[in-house]
Amino acid sequence: MGVELPTTEFSDIPDELAMELEAHAHDGAEGHGAMVQLLDEDGRFRRDSKLAESIKGLSEDSLQGMYRQMAMIRRFDTEATALQRQGQLALWVPLRGQEAAQIGSGAATQAQDYVFPTYREHGVALTRGVDLAELLRLFRGLSNGGWDPRATGFHLYTLVLAAQTPHAVGYAMGMQRDQARAAARGEEAGDPGAVVAYFGDGASSEGDVHESMVFAASFKAPVVFFCQNNQWAISVPAEVQSRIPLFNRAKGYGFPGVRVDGNDVLAVYAVTQWALERARAGKGPVLIEAYTYRQGAHTTADDPTKYRLSDEEQSWLAKDPLARFEKHLRAEGIADEAFFEQVAADGDALATKARADILEFTAPVLADAFANVYAEPHPLVEQELAWHRDYEAGFADAAAEATREGGR
Structure with missing residues (x-):
């Protein structure tokens, strides 16, 4: 621990936003390098920042909406954790x-964009209109996904570490080629879209991420790599994953990398919006490192007290993203006590609905799983299905015999 990470120069970003980022770089108190920030830890807005211009278009309703989504997904997350502890979910992340x-980056996407998540992007799912009940269905083991990615622009969760990043680049290259083909034919292709590939600091060490960035850079794919550096890859600290700040890795591939304060929803929104606009304009990929912290366990199967200290946890609680944004909204007169009370009540209602959804779920029929192995009927699968039905029928025969014996 305690490794001092070098800073970066925003002049390395070959873009019109370089001056704005440089003007607003913030040297972290712990020596973690330059970091884009719009709200300090007390929620005070940095009005002198040129980057502040990029969020002037956000109305008070939009700002309230961001807070509402942050608060709602936290309440949902708390309820889902409790449901797992009570045996209603197999696992929760x-x-x-x-x-x-998550909310800041998700809010910056547009309808034509497409998102490839890992398994923790519940907040992004909320911004993309995914029914949160489908997340519960997945973690209860009742579904392989549940929601329709085509309707939401939000891909199914990927539990295999970093496996979604090559898929994201391939999808982005497909979008790129669709636009080029339509232009060559003089056809209307609609507004160009971009892809966001989410992954964590631990996944950044996987070869899939390296290969994805090589392809993205080579073909100038319209993809934004969004790394949520929450400091711990399960029990491995971030400084073991990388001896330099993760966003600096982008230099090796020839595209911009930016570190943003991941607990500052406005800064995340501004940087992600810029990166997506750049990607849609055909200027290629960007790597965003959102410097944040996982306050709880990696999953409900994890015990973080085994590998990190309470002093570290307490220091990050002082940087809590929800508390910081609430202070800002109150100080600016954007939201009053009645608003926060209503959000809390709505969060409780969402939690109540989540619990009711769980209890109403019906278990799938195991025999139906055989139909999902191949697209077409297969004789071996049919043979195995017949064996399964005979096996289940044996239990029914045994139960009937026990009933008869009991009646004598």
Whole structure:
């Protein structure tokens, strides 16, 4: 621990936003390098920043909406954790502490964009209109996904570490070629879209991420790599994953990398919006490192007290993204006590609905799983299905015999 990470120069970003980023770089108190920030830890807005211009278009309703989504997904996350502890979910992957990184980046996407998540992007799912009940269905083991990615622009969760990043680049290259083909034919292709590939600091060490960035850079694919550096890859600290700040890795591939305060929802929104606009304009990929913290366990199967200290946890609680944004909204007169009370009540209602959804779920028929192995009927699968039905029928025969014996 305690490794001092070098800073970066924003002049390395070959873009019109370089001057704005340089003007607003913030040297972290712990020596973690330059970091884009619009709200300090007390929620004070940095009005002198040129980057502040990029969020002037956000109305008070939009700002309230961001807070509402952050608060709602935290309450949902808390309820889902409780449901797992009570045996209603097989597993849950908490996001507590990462709400600003997820809501801020998700809010910056547009309808034509497409998102490839890992397994923790519940907040992004909310911004894309995914029914949160489908997340519960997945973690209860009743579904392989549940929602329709084509309707939401939000891909199914990927539990295999970093496997979604090559898919994201391939999808982005497909979007790129669709636009080029339509232009060559003089056809209307609609507004160009971009892809966001989410992954964590631990996944950044996987070869899939390296290969994805090579392809993205070579073909100038319209993809934004969004790394949520929550400091811990399960029990491995971030400084073991990389001896330099993760966003600096982008230099090796020839495209911009930016570190943003991942607990500052406005800064995350501004940087992600810029990166997506750049990608849609055909200027290629960007790597965003959202510097944040996982307040709880990696999953409900994890015990973080085994590998990190309470002093570290307490220091990050002071940077809590929800509390920071609430202070800002109150100080600016954007939201009053009645608003926060209503959000809390709505969060409780969402939690109540989540619990009711769980109890109403019906278990799938195991025999139906045989139909999902191949697209067409297969004789071996049919043979195995017949064996399964005979096996289940044996239990029914045994039960009937026991009933008869009991009646004698």
